Amino acid sequence: MEDSIAEVLKKNQLSVTESRRKILELFLQQDTALAHHDIEVKAQEKFDRVTVYRTLQTFLEKGIIHTIPTPDNSIKYALCRDNCEEGHHHDDHVHFICTSCGITTCLEEVHVPDIKLPKGYKTMQTEVVVSGICRACS
Amino acid sequence: MEDSIAEVLKKNQLSVTESRRKILELFLQQDTALAHHDIEVKAQEKFDRVTVYRTLQTFLEKGIIHTIPTPDNSIKYALCRDNCEEGHHHDDHVHFICTSCGITTCLEEVHVPDIKLPKGYKTMQTEVVVSGICRACS
DNA sequence: GTAACTGCAAAATATTTGCATCCTT
DNA sequence: AAGGATGCAAATATTTTGCAGTTAC
Numbered sequence: 001m002e003d004s005i006a007e008v009l010k011k012n013q014l015s016v017t018e019s020r021r022k023i024l025e026l027f028l029q030q031d032t033a034l035a036h037h038d039i040e041v042k043a044q045e046k047f048d049r050v051t052v053y054r055t056l057q058t059f060l061e062k063g064i065i066h067t068i069p070t071p072d073n074s075i076k077y078a079l080c081r082d083n084c085e086e087g088h089h090h091d092d093h094v095h096f097i098c099t100s101c102g103i104t105t106c107l108e109e110v111h112v113p114d115i116k117l118p119k120g121y122k123t124m125q126t127e128v129v130v131s132g133i134c135r136a137c138s
Numbered sequence: 139m140e141d142s143i144a145e146v147l148k149k150n151q152l153s154v155t156e157s158r159r160k161i162l163e164l165f166l167q168q169d170t171a172l173a174h175h176d177i178e179v180k181a182q183e184k185f186d187r188v189t190v191y192r193t194l195q196t197f198l199e200k201g202i203i204h205t206i207p208t209p210d211n212s213i214k215y216a217l218c219r220d221n222c223e224e225g226h227h228h229d230d231h232v233h234f235i236c237t238s239c240g241i242t243t244c245l246e247e248v249h250v251p252d253i254k255l256p257k258g259y260k261t262m263q264t265e266v267v268v269s270g271i272c273r274a275c276s
Numbered sequence: 277g278t279a280a281c282t283g284c285a286a287a288a289t290a291t292t293t294g295c296a297t298c299c300t301t
Numbered sequence: 302a303a304g305g306a307t308g309c310a311a312a313t314a315t316t317t318t319g320c321a322g323t324t325a326c
Contacts, residue, residue, distance in 0.1 A: 017299070017306060017307080048307070049308095050291090053290095053291070073213045094255075107255065115248065115266060117245065117268065118273075120272070121234060121271070124270040126266065126268050127268075130264050131262050131264075134259060135259060154325075154326095186282070188282080188318090191317080
C-alpha cells in the first residue's frame with residue numbers, strides 16, 4: 001500500500017512528500033468522495049489548509065483525482081480509477097449522493113449514457129449525478 | 139411582461155418589491171443561466187450583494203429558479219420552467235455548458251435518461267450536465 | 277399599522293498569494 | 302546543491318448575520 005502510494009506520485013512526476021502521501025492515502029482508504037473540509041478533519045495529522053488546497057490542485061491537474069459537481073455546489077473530490085491522462089480527464093461513471101447520510105460515491109460500474117443533443121451542439125463530456133438513498137440508508 | 143413578473147411573485151406568496159422584480163426580469167430576459175456575479179453586473183441598477191443573496195435564496199426555496207451543478211463548481215442559477223412546487227423541484231432536463239464561451243443553458247427539450255442503479259440504491263433525482271461546444275461557437 | 281424586505285456594517289468563511297524555510301531528489 | 306513543497310502571514314473573495322430604516326400590502 002505504502003509502495004503503491006509512492007508509485008502513483010512518481011508515475012505522475014510528483015515528488016513524494018509527507019502531505020501528498022497522507023492525502024492520497026486518505027483517498028485510497030475511502031470509497032466515498034471527500035470535501036476539502038473532510039480532508040482537513042479526517043487526516044490523522046493536521047495539514048495546513050493551504051497545503052491541502054495546493055495538493056488537491058496538483059492532484060487535479062495530474063488527473064489523480066476528479067471533482068464531482070453536486071446540486072448544492074459543495075466541492076467533492078474522488079480518486080480517478082479510470083484511465084485519466086494529465087489534463088484530459090475521462091470520467092465515464094455515474095456519481096451518487098445520498099440525501100440521508102450525505103456520502104458521495106462513484107458508481108464505477110454504472111456508465112453515463114449517451115445523450116442526444118439538438119443539432120449544433122458538440123458533446124465533450126457528460127456528468128451524471130444521481131441523488132437518492134444509498135444502500136446503507138435504505 | 140411586467141405583469142407576468144408580478145404574477146409569478148404573487149403566485150409564490152412573495153411581496154412584489156423592486157429588487158425581486160428586477161432580478162426576476164433579468165432571468166426572464168436571459169435564456170442562459172446566471173451566476174451570482176452576473177446578476178450583480180448585469181442588473182441595470184446595482185443591488186446590494188446581500189439583497190442578491192437573499193433574493194436568490196428565496197427564489198430557490200419557492201422553486202422559481204434552480205441551481206445547476208457545474209464541473210468547476212461555480213454556482214449557476216436558471217429559471218424553472220418546469221412545474222416546480224415549493225421544496226420539491228422536478229428538474230428533468232439536461233444542462234449544457236459551453237467550454238468555449240462559458241454560457242450555461244437549460245436544454246428543456248432534452249430529458250434526463252433513466253439511470254439503472256445497482257440494487258439497494260433509490261433514485262430521487264438525476265442531474266445531467268453536458269460540457270462541449272454550443273451552437274453559436276461551433 | 278404591521279410584517280416583511282432592504283441596505284449597511286461587520287462577522288465568519290473560504291480561497292489565493294508571497295515569501296522564507298525545509299525537504300526531496 | 303537545486304528545485305520544489307510546505308507553512309505561516311496576510312491579502313482577497315465569498316457568504317452570513319444583526320439591525321435600523323423603508324416598503325408593500
